[in-house]
Amino acid sequence: MKLELVPQLQIQQNLSLRLQQSAHILQLSVQELQTLLQDSLQNNPLLEPEPEPDPAPPVREGLTRSTHHDDGGLSSQDYLGSAPRSRDELILENVRLSRADERCRALCALLVNALDDNGYLREDFADLLPPDYERVPLAEWESALALVQSLSIPGTGARNLQEALRLQVQARSRLSGAVRQALLDLIATELPALAQGDWTGVQTRLSLPSPLFAQALRELQQLDPNPGLAYLQPARQAIVPDVYVYRDGSQWKVAPDPRSLPRVRIHHEYAELLEAQARSAKDRALHDTLTQARWLSDSLSMRRATVCRVARLIVQRQALFFELGQQALQPLRICDLAKELELHESTISRATMNKYMSTPFGTLSFRHFFSGELETGFGGSCSTALVKEQIRRLVAQECRHKPLSDVELHQALRDESVELSKRTVTKYRLQLGIPNARERLQRARLRALSGQDRGSRPN
Structure with a gap:
């Protein structure tokens, strides 16, 4: 086998570090950009925030549809405090306040740690014990589980759906005896038939009168099949719009939000001193710091200009939407904006990723206006x-x-x-x-x- 060197010509496109930084900053969300900017201001002494000369114009927010759906289930407000504590901490705190002995509290801790996000206990009791640990009688496990279930949101700690619903029924003291028994019978044997819509068959098999059957179904609808999710309080993070869309006479205009499209500037005195010095080896780090500061300032300015250009063109192309609403949304694609703005499609994609505009119809994503x-x-x-x-x-x-x-x-x-x-x-x-x-x-x-x-x- 003969080895030889063969010269080849190859064209390869590489982005410089400066362009990579600009592309990265362009696609950041407001929260990510604020974190990056805060770190840069702390680590780079040559940077300082530039105050906005003009405040954002007043914009009257439109009414947006509520994303909250009231399913009639049990509310966790009766069981959870306002402190941001985890589910396990809340349950174990209640266990500690009970009169259970130390051994029972230890078993409760094992049970609570084994609950999944929906609040179910999927594992066997024996699998919860550490290796080489003495066997615990079944009666003690059942007693500890009953304590956990009684000190949690009703249904938490159940081993299956039927048990979770049964625990919730038992916790509702306002139910009459007839309705309670009808609910327990439905949960015990008729859940598959109800899922298939066999209402007549279920009513016949249980011999329930129509008013009682209707009331039992109404109560069954209010039970929560995933009681443990009530402990998972979703993190609510306000969306900061990148731009504001407002009417000025007969035209719709766009104004940037200084929180999402900030500016930074360089300390001119420090920069002039560094420029006056000769670039020696010991001053290399300072000059690199100055270069990074200029790159960041230019990248933020480019982000601001690009996002505003894209937002203005979207508003221009979707003018009927701002007049008539969702039904007037026009066909619009990323390639259309890229062609008109003479930018690459990847740039438009980054400029519309995780970007929002405040409109009279509420705060909407830039991507909301794209339609085939x-x-x-x-x-x-x-x-x-x-x-x-x-x-x-x-x-x-x-x-x-x-x-x-x-x-x-x-x-x-x-x-x-x-x-x-x-x-x-x-x-x-x-x-x-x-x-x-x-x-x-x-x-x-x-x-x-x-x-x-x-x-x-x-x-």
Whole structure:
């Protein structure tokens, strides 16, 4: 085998460190940018924040739809304090305050640590003990588990769904004896049948009168299948908009938010002293610090300019949205903005990632205004956002006891001159979080039996 050197020509594109930093800063969210800026101001003595000369214009926020859904379940406010403590700490604190002996408290700690996020105990008692530990009688485990269940949100510490629901029923002292027994019978044997929608069969097998059966179903709807999630308080972080969109006469204008698009400046006196000195080996670190400060200042200025340019073009292209709302959203893609602004698509992608604008309709993501294009039967086009809104409207207006299938939704859209496939209708329905026709029918029947669907249209 002969070894030889063969010269080859190869073209390879590499981003400089300065461009890499600019691209990285462009795609950061407001929170990430503020963290980076705070660290840079602390570590680089040549940097200082530049105050904004003009405050952001007053913008009246529109009303946004609430994302809170009241499912009628048990509220954790009755059991949780305002202190940010973990589930295990809360339960074990209650155990310590009880009159249980030290051995029982130790078993309770093992049980609490074994609970999953939903509050269920999935492991066997024997698997919770450390290796080579003496065997604990089953009665002691059961006693410790009962203590944990009694000192937690009802349902926590259950070993299966039936037990979790049964514990919640037992904790509701306001229920009458007949309703309580009907609920326990439903939970014990009829959950699979209820999931299949066999209401008549369940009522017949349990020999329940219609009013009692309806009340039991209404109470069953209010039980929580995942009681442990009540302990997981989601971190609520306010969204800081990058820009404000406001009306100025007959035009919509964009103003940057100084918190999300900040400026920094360099101490000119320090910079002039460093420039006056000869670049020796001992001054190399100071000159590198000055270079990093200039790079950061330029990157922040570039981020501010790029985000504002993209935001202004989005507002310009989606002017009808700000006048008429979601139904007027026009087809818009990243490549369209890149072509008009003469920027690379990756730059537009970074400039719209985790960026938000405050509008009269609420605080919306930049990506909210991007929508694909679909052809219509009369030769024009419409946005995919408009089609999704039409699907949402059709489902909202359907007869509750005869929901529209995907085939029927597809035909209704075609009747409105929207050209798309049935598979696309299914995809858009899933993206909207709308269940299929069978699941919507089951929910309607459940609401009707439990007396919660009196205002729906008749069949």
